[in-house]
Amino acid sequence: MSESQNIEWKQNWHDDYLKWVCGFANAVGGLIFIGKDDDGAVTHLENHKALMESLPNKIRENLGIICDVNLHDEAGKKYIEIKVNPYSVPVSLRGRYYYRSGSSKMEMTGNTLNEFLLKKAGKTWDDVIEEGAGLDDIDENSIKTFIKDALKSGRMPNDIGELSTVELLEKIRLLDHGKLKRAAIILFGKDPNRFYPNIKVKIGRFGVNDADLRFQEVEEGNIMELLKTVPNQLNYKFFTKPIDFEGLLRIEKDEYPVAAIREMLLNALVHRSYMGSMIQMRVYDNKLTIWNEGLLPEGMELESLKRHHISRPRNPLIADVCFKAGYIDSWGRGTLKIYEACKEMGLPEPEIISMDGGILVTVFKKTTQLPNDQAVVSTGTMKSIEELQKEFGLLSDRITLGKETNVAFLRSNYGVFTGYLRGKYGVNTEEIRKKHNEKALFVLELISIKSDLTRQNIADLLGISLSTIEKNIKILRDATIIGREGTDKIGYWKIIEQK
Known part of the structure; x- marks a missing residue:
C-alpha cells in the first residue's frame, strides 16, 4: 500500500495537517495514518494517548466535521488512523478550502474554488x-x-x-x-x-521553436460563430493546403485529418473553463496543437481518453446544445475520433497531456526514420548538440520541468513522442512515468532523437544535474529498456525492443 488519492502517512501530528483532513473531506474521503513513515512503516507514536483525546476535538472545532480516530498497535508500536468521510457540503479551515488531488493537497482559490463551490451546490458554471x-x-x-x-x-x-x-x-x-x-x-x-473575459481562440504560426512566432490572429465570438471563423482563419492564413471542413466523408489528402481538427476545436470549446485563459492553437511545420484551460474530471486519467470512457462534460448545458445541433455525441467518443482519424491517415499517434492547468492536444504530420533509430519530421533536419543547446537557450528563462520543458521543445520540433516509443519498441511509457518518474521518460525520449549523446549532453539539454541523469539512466538500463554500444566517449545508446 502506498500514498494515493485517499491515503496519507505522517510520522507525527502537526496542526497543519488539518489541511489534509479538509482536503480529504472535500474530495472522496480518505485515511490519514499518524505514526508511519513515507514507506508506510510504523514508527511508533509516543504521545498517542494525548492525540487520541485532542484530535477529535481539533477536527470538530476547526473544520466542523466529525472523523473516526482509531488507535492501532503493531508489534508494540502505536499509530493512529484518522478516517475522513467525503462531505456533500464544502468544508473549510479558517476560511480556506483544500482539496485532495492524486497524492497531494492543494488550496483552492479563484476559478477553481468557484467551480468547486458550484459543484457542491449541485450546479455547474x-x-x-x-x-x-x-x-x-x-x-x-x-x-x-x-x-x-x-x-x-x-x-x-x-x-x-x-x-x-x-x-x-x-x-x-x-x-x-x-x-x-x-x-x-x-x-x-x-x-x-x-460578460466574460477571453471568449476567444488565439492562433499562432511558429517556426523552429516556441520563441519563433511568425504571425498570429485572434477570433472571438460565441460558439456558433467560432465553429465557422476558426476553420476559415486556419484555411486562409495558417494551412499550406486548405481543408474542406464540411467534407468529413471524403478521402483524406490533407496534412491533417478534418475530423481530428474539428474534434479538437469542439472539445476545447465545450470542455474549457470559461473563466480562464483563451483557447490557444499553435501551427508548426510538423504539428498542430490546441490548448484549453481546465483539467479532466475527477477520477479520469489521460489514458482513459484512448478507450471508451464515460462522457462527463465540464459544461453540460453547452454540451447538450452542441449535441442537439449534431456537433458532438454524448458517448465520450470525441478523443477516440481524434486517435482514429490520425490512424486512418497513417499519421503518428496524437498526444494528449496536462499542461499549465489545462489540456494540450497535439496531432503530428508523418515522420521519417533515420539511422540510429532517430525520428524526425519529414520537413525537418537533424541538428548537432551545439545547435540544440543554442535553440534551448531561447527558452531557458521560462523552462520548468513538467510544464514548458526542454523535452516539450524537442517533441515540438523533432517529432519524438511517446506513441513512437510504444509503437517501435513496445515501451510502456505510462509505466515508466508511474513506476519510476517523468525524468526517466525525458531521458529516453532524448536518446531516441540523438543516440550518441553523452550523459553530460543530456544533463545540459534537460537542465538536470548529471547525478540525476546517471540515476535515471541506471533505471532504464536495469529495466533493460536501453543499452550502451561502445565506450562512454565513443559509442551510442540503443533502445531495446520490449518483448
Whole structure:
C-alpha cells in the first residue's frame, strides 16, 4: 500500500495537517495514518494517548466535521488512523478550502474554488443565471444556425423552426424564469466577451521553436460563430493546403485529418473553463496543437481518453446544445475520433497531456526514420548538440520541468513522442512515468532523437544535474529498456525492443 488519492502517512501530528483532513473531506474521503513513515512503516507514536483525546476535538472545532480516530498497535508500536468521510457540503479551515488531488493537497482559490463551490451546490458554471444579460444580447443569426443544424442532425423536433427565441431558449433549458443562463451567452451571445473575459481562440504560426512566432490572429465570438471563423482563419492564413471542413466523408489528402481538427476545436470549446485563459492553437511545420484551460474530471486519467470512457462534460448545458445541433455525441467518443482519424491517415499517434492547468492536444504530420533509430519530421533536419543547446537557450528563462520543458521543445520540433516509443519498441511509457518518474521518460525520449549523446549532453539539454541523469539512466538500463554500444566517449545508446 502506498500514498494515493485517499491515503496519507505522517510520522507525527502537526496542526497543519488539518489541511489534509479538509482536503480529504472535500474530495472522496480518505485515511490519514499518524505514526508511519513515507514507506508506510510504523514508527511508533509516543504521545498517542494525548492525540487520541485532542484530535477529535481539533477536527470538530476547526473544520466542523466529525472523523473516526482509531488507535492501532503493531508489534508494540502505536499509530493512529484518522478516517475522513467525503462531505456533500464544502468544508473549510479558517476560511480556506483544500482539496485532495492524486497524492497531494492543494488550496483552492479563484476559478477553481468557484467551480468547486458550484459543484457542491449541485450546479455547474454554465447553469448559473447571468443577471446582467437580456434577450437583446442574443444573436438571432446564431439561433438560426443552431435551428438549421439541429434539424439536419435529427436530434430536435421538426417544429423548432416555428418557436420564438424565448420558446426555443426555454426548450433547451437556457432560460430560467425569463433570465438567461451563462450557457446562452456562450452559445448565442452577440458579444460574450462583454460578460466574460477571453471568449476567444488565439492562433499562432511558429517556426523552429516556441520563441519563433511568425504571425498570429485572434477570433472571438460565441460558439456558433467560432465553429465557422476558426476553420476559415486556419484555411486562409495558417494551412499550406486548405481543408474542406464540411467534407468529413471524403478521402483524406490533407496534412491533417478534418475530423481530428474539428474534434479538437469542439472539445476545447465545450470542455474549457470559461473563466480562464483563451483557447490557444499553435501551427508548426510538423504539428498542430490546441490548448484549453481546465483539467479532466475527477477520477479520469489521460489514458482513459484512448478507450471508451464515460462522457462527463465540464459544461453540460453547452454540451447538450452542441449535441442537439449534431456537433458532438454524448458517448465520450470525441478523443477516440481524434486517435482514429490520425490512424486512418497513417499519421503518428496524437498526444494528449496536462499542461499549465489545462489540456494540450497535439496531432503530428508523418515522420521519417533515420539511422540510429532517430525520428524526425519529414520537413525537418537533424541538428548537432551545439545547435540544440543554442535553440534551448531561447527558452531557458521560462523552462520548468513538467510544464514548458526542454523535452516539450524537442517533441515540438523533432517529432519524438511517446506513441513512437510504444509503437517501435513496445515501451510502456505510462509505466515508466508511474513506476519510476517523468525524468526517466525525458531521458529516453532524448536518446531516441540523438543516440550518441553523452550523459553530460543530456544533463545540459534537460537542465538536470548529471547525478540525476546517471540515476535515471541506471533505471532504464536495469529495466533493460536501453543499452550502451561502445565506450562512454565513443559509442551510442540503443533502445531495446520490449518483448
